[in-house]
Amino acid sequence: MKRMNPAHTALVGLGLLLGADAAGAATLTIGTVNNGDMVRMQSLAKVYEEQHPDVKLNWLVLDENTLRQRLTTDITTGGGQFDIITIGAYEAPMWGRQKWLMPLEGFSPQYDVDDLMPNVRKQLSIEGRLYALPFYSEGSITYYRTDLFAAKGLSMPAEPTWKEIRGFAEKLHDPAHGVYGICLRGKAGWGENMAIITTIVNAFGGRWFDEKWEPQLDTPEWHQAVNFYVDLLSTFGPPGPSSNGFNENLTLFNAGKCAMWVDASVAGSFVTDKTQSLVPDKVGFAKAPRAVTEKGSSWLWTWALAVPSSSRQKEAAFAFIQWATSKEYGQLVAKHHGISAMPPGTRVSTYENAEYLQNTPFAQVTREAIQTANPDSPTLKPVPYTGVQFATIPEFQAIGSMVGRQISGALAGFSRVDKVLHTSQGAVRRTMHRAGYYDENEAPGAQR
Template structure:
């Protein structure tokens, strides 16, 4: 009491109140329910050890729902979230719209954080994707490309050998030989859940490598092209014959569960899953999982593996900028990566694809030796400016970097799911998709 009285006399009651308010803050974080983010939420007490005056509240949602809620909130300036988990697609668009706080000035004002955080340790390609007009607008929680996972025990049993650079034709042939639904094993698992970041993330890379594209240089939609038709027929045929039942309900998380339980012979998906499949706490195939590059189709090797990062950003509407900055720099730091390794008991489970220091760390090299170089090379070779056989007016591998794509990609994903479930034919789905893409180009005045 005496101490408080002395402080009051020295500073005045109003200043003491202001001091207390400056020290205490509550932040709300919106994130996707992927395993790495769930780990981040569980480690909140460790953040509070460092910053005891910051209270953290979580809103954790499935990917599609997260995108809808966060986009609406950030665009309207509602201010429900102080930290938002956003993708590589959103960051440059939202930055240009003025929806995000630039982080570069915050690093300049916080010398201690900047010194320990080491922005230049972030992989150059990842850092560049989050930089607009010389300002960093988000920090990467993890970055990924795509690759092929396969069950070596099932391959050995079937007398098969996975090449380092498989083709989609080879993948389908392997799936046919492994597929044993009566034994609880499916030849292949692929994303079927509708969404521009779900089934379309995988399918767009397939379209690329079959020689297709979303638009030609004049912004004329190309979804009724032979390449799109070949890719969609191949995708539907492969999953119907050799995939699990109800594939249209399976996104990243559901397929991760199936693969880790030994129910999939192969899975083509995000490189981030390599660490998850190597974690004995959640995977039954730690000793039998194999890794290869993402498959290529008959058209071109370009765009066969995607580029993506999940990032933490601060919406312009936050009233807790300082506390939010402290959280995002903690959760994407070298310190945090080491904390995950300690908590999980293995460096193979740390958030990948973000820092040079991770890939030069002897402990990580030892734990993730089976896949670390493949993951890094996949991320480094993913080129958002050269993802298609023929010229295009947009950037992006598994997406078209225009604001309208979030809705367009999900709409086309629904048509794709309709063809997979048998509600429509491939031709009907492509007709609908072509009309939707053409309408976006016209309404958005992309066509001259």
């Protein structure tokens, strides 16, 4: 009978090696989103398997909305289906506090945890302890076609306003030749259309809740912002915009069909990739548009890798997520896909790399978007929550998804914005009452 060394015995006792086959191989089930960088990770992870023959990787790659539903169900029930999950700055601190995630400590010396960008690391931590490692991070920025702007004698400001964006969209909209003035997310989802809509609301001076947790959807700021969004996208956007999320708009932009696109800065490496884009050398970059304020006009998001507490392969899972978020992995991406394809927004050293800065035209605007976003003070008026394009409370996933469906319906022409916002206000208020934020019998805005 094969003797187990004491360390191995201890790991078995902790449940870290349960599920391994007789040969000691660990099969890690990874739930991730179908964004380009994650698809790239899945391909490059073959290198990891070659280096670690005792580890097998089982991938479940889903669209953003479906992934969130599956992961939330599994993590809240302790289902143990996944060993590694792709989550963000919304889930990491809340799930960490619930002890649903493994706290991350004891990093390998090569990992250099202090190289992680402070603003990003903070979003994934509780009292300084990390609960997820950033795979890539993003702000929202404005992409525009430099050739189309030049042909019309237009000049994109470094810091555009939404009013200017609408004016450009009107001049550049040319559906007869397959070019639409602007592309924006319209697909329903708290992380899909509500990401861009919330930043527009922020820019117009709005907020999700006031200081007493009273919903603010039926306010002049929300009405102005959402009516502006629906009119802009309905008038100067592509057909059927309510079906388009990040990936659909990326496809449209790379096909040369969008004169402008306001979305995640992570798309920079794809719109400038000659193997994917028809207009790789005709793209300009500017800050996300502002309106009455620039506070909260650019979102801050991190797609990160975490290990559920329910995993039976914690040691092997922790080792893999260190590799997938390491400097070594970044160099592997650069080797196979070019230096500008390195995962953006996570490491200080990336933005100290002269070669990266020289070959990555979107690097500076990405770094500025991430560094200037302030989740602790995301709006013009004070709020009781943290988060720029979301509120970091458990109820927001359901609230944001519900409001996203309502606004997507208005974009598709099924309802009026003013009616949607009035209805959503009541629905959100009922949700907050049931969750114990206040007494529903109190009049809105009453002292509490």
